[in-house]
Amino acid sequence: MVLTDRQNDALAELINIAFSRTGAALSELTGQRVLLSPPSVSVHRTTDLPIALARYIPGEVASIHQVFAGPVAGDALLLLNYEGAMELTNLLIEEPIPDFLDESAREVLTEVGNILLNACLGMFGNLLRVHVSFSVPRLHLESLDDLVASLLTGEDDRRYALVVSTAFQVRDSAVSGFLVMALSVASLDRLLHEIEEWEGRQH
Amino acid sequence: MTEPKEEVDSDRDALLNAAVLRWMQELAPQGILLTDSALNVVGWNRWLEERSGRRSKDVLGKNLLALYPDLIERGLDASYKDALNGQVRLLSQRFHGYLLPIAPTEFKGYAHMQQSVRISPLSHDGKVVGTLTIIDDVTERTAREVELQGQIEIRSKLLASEKLARKESEEANRLKDEFLATISHELRTPLTAIVGWATLLRSGDLDANASARAAEIICRNAHAQTQLISDLLDVARIVSNKLLLTLTSVDLPSVIQMTLDAVAPEAESKKIHIHSTIEPEFPRISGDADRLQQIIWNLLSNAIKFTPIGGTVDVRLRRVDSEVEISITDSGIGIDPQFLPHAFDRFRQANSATTRAHGGLGLGLSIVRELVELHQGSAQVHSEVTGREQRLSSGSLSLVPKVRA
Secondary structure, three states, X not given: OOXXXXXXXHHHHHHHHHXXXXXXXXXXXXXXXXXXXXXXXXXXXXXXXXXXXXXXXXXXXXXXXXXXXXXXXXXXEEEEEHHHHHHHHHHXXXXXXXXXXXXXXXXXXXXXXXXXHHXXXXXXXXXXXXXXXXXXXXXXXXXXXXXXXXXXXXXXXXXXXEEEEEEEEEOOEEEEEEEEEEEOHHHHHHHHHHHHHHHHHOO | OOOOHHHHHHHHHHHHHHHHHHHHHXXXXXXXXXXXXXOEXXXXXXXXXXXXXXXXXXXXXXXXXXXXXXXXXXXXXXXXXXXXXXXXXXXXXXXHOOOOOOOOOOOOOOOOOOEEEEEEEEEEOOEEEEEEEEEEEOHHHHHHHHHHHHHHHHHHHHHHHHHHHHHHHHHHHHHXXXXXXXXXXXXXXXXXXXXXXXXXXXXXXXXXXXHHXXXXXXXXXXXXXXXXXXXXXXXXXXXXOOOOOOOXXXXXXXXXXXXXXXXXXXXXXXXXXXXXXXXXXXXXXEEOHHHHHHHHHHHHHHHHHOOXXXXXXXXXXXXXXXXEEEEEEEOOOOOOOOOHHHOOOOOOOOOHHHHHHHOOOOOHHHHHHHHHHHOOOOEEEEEEEEOOEEEEEEEEEEEOOOOOO
């Protein structure tokens, strides 16, 4: 499934609004200027995700995973490669942390992921005028294949993944990450329909 | 005699509800706080009672933000608003430290129990009806992580200092090897001249002029070698702490004059002008006259050695407070700033290229320092670039003047 240019632009614009809120929230939280670079958006079959992302996440992937339920349901994830996860944590907490993700670093990442995912999902919820409920976010460290396999278990209709790539810009550094929303065909259709409606209202 | 299925289900549901409630209220190893949609407290479990010092009867029905007004001050009320909007909020210890200001049970180094918190919306029929807050006490974990971090830092510092020590010992070894090479070269050079000219003298083929020149060369080289050997002996005495001073009352200006006379031929041969400034009516001091002369001679011949033809060397003797200062400045090549801290080390010359150009074992300044320190003084070297001329003060010496009664 391929998005039309118009759908793509509209999605990117909407997500950018959510990102600016996320950036503001993270700046307030960490006391430093945090920006999220403008998103680029694509849609993939969930099974194709390893191919689409393998270039950026070669080894272990750190994912913050939140399940959302309601009229639109799916899995929302923030993906970072292990080094990126370490670097982002280091940038956000201005004190040296060990060369591995300790419990505190994991909590920090989970909170950051939670803020980002909630901003995006909350925005979709508002757009669709539906109430979406969220699970507690969880941080996992696993291979990309294992991660994708966990998205597919028992949920045959969760076939599409909306992939948003961005970068957290903190001080002079940038850490790339991906926001992935695995959705059923029905949920994705509804989302795209509402986005077109929203886009129509903008003119 | 089977019961209807619904009844079994409802019995089981009731049992499960009772068990969950009991666990939440009495047994949970976490703080569990429930509010309604107006943030009035509707649940406060035993864990919270025991740690916060507030009984559930004192908090139930009261507004959470009124009970803990600093939640607003610290902006944490926003997380509750998000939860009432249906979002889950995590509060990590690293960013927030704690949610509720509660004293830690142990680890008194922390003013508040360190907490990791989840605030979730409670929904009923798709509508948010309240919030559920789960609080974990992570004080111990945080303290352990800080401790671990400290240990990691100490270890990496230890590792770094071990590496440095190894590097230094390798450097010392290298210097000894280099020194051995230098010393065999330095001892052989005058010997070659002595043996060569002595052989020619014995052959009887030399005329009177050449014979006189041969005798002069042999004499000069024998002196040079005597100097090398006596330097080496001094270093050996210093190393074994056997260098002792013979203290007498010394007239420093005349010691300096004698030394100036001794180096005059050397300076003249390089057309170096030596200028001396000596304070008048200088008091006698207590010291070892021979060793003082050795100090000044070493500094002066060093200055002459490193000053190009036609340069100048300044010698100054003055009183500074209760001490005396001898400073010797030259217009020579100066000292590489990186080498300055090592100028007084044994067996050191700034690099082997200068050793080759200027000769010597690199022992002079180390002997100077030892001798000055035996006199309770201190020796310093400065080097600076003034315009295009590099100036080097070969050394300055402070001595406590002791006027003998």
